């Protein structure tokens with residue numbers, strides 16, 4: 001029976017919940033709003049299936065990349081509205097053209113994030129774009145299995161751990177399932193996200209107005225792909241005025257907490273799925289450092305990095321029609337994305353950070369306090385940035 005004694009051993013993938021023949025496992029949120037399985041022991045028959053499908057307890061194993069590419073979508077609008085080089089839209093349109101279903105992450109009404117099915121172009125718009133918090137899977141795995149049994153094409157896009165969980169849950173191979181993992185720095189806490197949004201709306205609600213958020217976009221490319229921004233827009237009622245908050249990603253308080261290693265799920269700091277261990281057909285991310293090997297693509301519009309892990313992945317790549325498809329060496333991708341190979345570090349003060357957030361409504365003060373750099377750290381950070389971007 002699955003028992004989470006150490007939270008660094010669970011990514012919350014839901015495979016155990018859905019495989020249980022007794023339906024006696026529920027995903028329950030902890031004080032950081034991360035979901036963990038909880039077994040109703042009175043109904044458990046000790047069949048052991050939950051342990052068998054857990055991708056942490058039953059790892060998938062390492063895949064050797066068959067090929068690596070730099071990819072860019074040919075449509076200027078699609079590229080501008082994609083986080084990286086638009087690889088997701090190339091794949092999604094291919095699957096929709098087969099009358100298939102795309103499962104990817106979308107915002108809910110309260111700006112939490114969960115996976116949802118997209119069966120047409122309008123639904124596809126909702127699951128595009130990066131959302132930097134852990135996405136809830138709900139019944140996604142069960143729905144995917146039903147569609148596969150009905151002979152449908154399915155594209156699943158998620159983090160390494162979500163793909164590994166799906167692969168273990170599905171168990172047998174399906175020719176029509178394409179699993180794609182996104183390069184992942186880690187998944188931040190939905191509690192931290194809601195805390196940030198609560199403070200933001202409170203700050204914007206002045207002179208009797210109440211702020212309502214209508215749009216959130218991480219990695220907005222208006223100021224460029226590398227030095228991108230966070231854009232949050234909405235309206236103030238009853239005055240009817242609108243507001244837009246546009247900040248550089250590095251200045252946004254929520255992103256500061258995320259990128260400092262304060263807010264991620266405990267397992268992220270020891271992620272066992274790094275270095276091609278998710279079982280995916282393809283891995284997609286940002287091609288950081290493209291300017292070093294293909295300076296002609298260095299125009300701030302965005303480039304995707306792609307690893308191909310399976311023959312099916314290679315077949316799918318042949319069906320896509322990107323503007324640029326350039327074969328590269330895996331090492332060219334690793335150079336700009338070291339956290340594809342190893343977990344991103346967790347800040348030692350992570351627990352104190354969460355304790356402080358639980359004790360106050362002052363998100364800004366807590367984040368500033370925990371992300372303040374001393375002189376030596378500032379110099380090191382600047383040097384690291386210079387090395388990264390040149």
Ligand SMILES: Cc1cc2nc3c(=O)[nH]c(=O)nc-3n(C[C@H](O)[C@H](O)[C@H](O)COP(=O)(O)OP(=O)(O)OC[C@H]3O[C@@H](n4cnc5c(N)ncnc54)[C@H](O)[C@@H]3O)c2cc1C
Pocket residue numbers: 081082083084085086087088089104105106113127128129130131132133134135157158159182183184185186187188284285286287288304337339
């Ligand atoms: C939490 C997180 C951390 C990331 N860390 C890195 C990194 O360190 N390095 C790097 O190169 N790239 C990272 N990425 C991936 C990158 O931001 C882009 O999502 C990816 O390159 C795809 O961009 P695109 O242009 O192909 O498509 P887009 O149209 O931008 O599509 C993004 C895809 O990611 C899915 N997605 C969005 N949010 C989530 C989520 N919370 N959980 C699961 N799936 C989601 C969307 O549904 C969509 O399928 C991260 C993404 C997330 C969500």
